[in-house]
Amino acid sequence: MKKVAVIGAGSWGTALSMVLADNGYKVSLWSHRKEQADEILNEHTNEKYLPGVVLSDRIEGTSQLGNALDQAAAILLVVPAKAMRDVLRQIKSSLKQPVLFIHGVKGIEPGSFKRMSEVIEEEIPETLRTAVVVLSGPSHAEEVSLRHPTTVAVASSNLEAAKKAQDLFFNHYFRVYTNEDTVGVEIGGALKNIIALGAGILDGLGYGDNAKAALITRGLAEISRLGTKMGAHPLTFIGLTGMGDLIVTCTSIHSRNWRAGNLLGKGEKLDAVLQQMGMVVEGVRTAEAANALALKMNIEMPITAAIYQVLFDGKHPKDAVDELMDRDKKDEIAPLSHSLAEKIVREQ
Numbered sequence: 001m002k003k004v005a006v007i008g009a010g011s012w013g014t015a016l017s018m019v020l021a022d023n024g025y026k027v028s029l030w031s032h033r034k035e036q037a038d039e040i041l042n043e044h045t046n047e048k049y050l051p052g053v054v055l056s057d058r059i060e061g062t063s064q065l066g067n068a069l070d071q072a073a074a075i076l077l078v079v080p081a082k083a084m085r086d087v088l089r090q091i092k093s094s095l096k097q098p099v100l101f102i103h104g105v106k107g108i109e110p111g112s113f114k115r116m117s118e119v120i121e122e123e124i125p126e127t128l129r130t131a132v133v134v135l136s137g138p139s140h141a142e143e144v145s146l147r148h149p150t151t152v153a154v155a156s157s158n159l160e161a162a163k164k165a166q167d168l169f170f171n172h173y174f175r176v177y178t179n180e181d182t183v184g185v186e187i188g189g190a191l192k193n194i195i196a197l198g199a200g201i202l203d204g205l206g207y208g209d210n211a212k213a214a215l216i217t218r219g220l221a222e223i224s225r226l227g228t229k230m231g232a233h234p235l236t237f238i239g240l241t242g243m244g245d246l247i248v249t250c251t252s253i254h255s256r257n258w259r260a261g262n263l264l265g266k267g268e269k270l271d272a273v274l275q276q277m278g279m280v281v282e283g284v285r286t287a288e289a290a291n292a293l294a295l296k297m298n299i300e301m302p303i304t305a306a307i308y309q310v311l312f313d314g315k316h317p318k319d320a321v322d323e324l325m326d327r328d329k330k331d332e333i334a335p336l337s338h339s340l341a342e343k344i345v346r347e348q
């Protein structure tokens with residue numbers, strides 16, 4: 001039986017371990033906390049992150065990275081974005097053979113503002129990795145753990161590697177598409193969390209469906225503007241990892257980003273909100289990264305800027321909405337078709 005090392009035993013690492021176990025793989029699920037690894041190994045549960053779910057005995061918890069990596073056919077990284085580089089450094093010092101790296105992280109590295117595949121390529125030498133793949137799409141861990149129908153994409157510039165990842169995860173409830181646009185998939189997956197915070201804020205303020213539809217659609221427009229400028233394919237943003245993930249994250253109570261936004265919209269302060277959540281809320285740090293990237297690359301991202309100001313500058317959420325609504329008149333499609341035209345010119 002082939003083995004996969006899953007690095008990060010939160011909700012998503014645990015749910016993806018269940019998919020791999022259902023597909024017949026042995027899974028070594030690494031936690032940086034021994035008591036959590038022991039719970040997974042001995043009780044077959046992960047109560048903090050997936051309460052009430054019983055894990056397959058093909059999933060073994062471990063807090064020893066060397067054990068997790070030993071003989072692994074692939075490594076799946078599912079730690080918060082801010083922990084990625086440190087965890088990769090630990091992996092590099094324990095890894096003995098080249099292996100396929102897959103990550104399911106929807107964030108940008110704080111400070112460097114790098115995408116996760118860039119961080120992996122910087123930290124893991126080519127002699128220790130066969131390829132890097134990102135797995136993303138509309139997929140709440142809670143629903144995957146109930147084996148509810150779910151679709152995701154696996155993206156890599158190396159299509160053969162993406163197909164290997166597709167083979168690892170594909171099954172009758174977890175449908176996996178390949179995609180060759182790593183930049184678009186990573187940018188869509190990370191930045192939708194900012195918009196999900198915004199959706200929660202709107203709900204917290206008591207606004208309705210019109211406002212949320214506007215936020216999702218215009219949020220996607222600005223994500224596409226930035227992503228396309230970074231080299232992404234514009235069509236990726238209307239796929240699973242763009243529009244698909246926006247829909248699921250902006251409309252679901254499972255979303256931690258939506259829930260955090262909802263508390264902010266009701267008037268709670270960011271520190272108190274994050275303390276209550278007790279799980280990663282990637283959109284907060286990603287708002288900082290996206291706002292900085294937009295300024296650096298001279299891309300208009302008014303929704304991201306407004307959410308950044310609510311999070312870090314103490315702007316009242318209602319004032320942020322009012323200011324967004326009162327901006328200058330605009331054409332809906334023209335700025336998007338400019339980005340598309342620029343992309344076509346670049347590729348000629």
Ligand SMILES: NC(=O)C1=CN([C@@H]2O[C@H](COP(=O)(O)OP(=O)(O)OC[C@H]3O[C@@H](n4cnc5c(N)ncnc54)[C@H](OP(=O)(O)O)[C@@H]3O)[C@@H](O)[C@H]2O)C=CC1
Nearest residue numbers: 009010011012013032078079083105106139140141279280
């Ligand atoms: N949950 C979901 O439905 C989905 C999540 N994702 C993405 O997956 C990534 C992980 O999210 P998710 O599993 O939900 O997060 P959770 O908050 O559920 O879990 C995070 C896990 O990472 C661990 N961790 C935190 N810091 C470190 C560190 N420095 N070193 C090692 N481990 C660490 C936590 O341990 P501890 O308990 O000690 O804090 C915990 O086990 C995020 O980027 C998220 O956007 C993507 C798709 C779906």
Ligand SMILES: O=C(CO)COP(=O)(O)O
Nearest residue numbers: 137138139140255256257
């Ligand atoms: O990415 C997700 C679903 O696709 C999970 O979103 P949250 O991190 O907001 O819970």
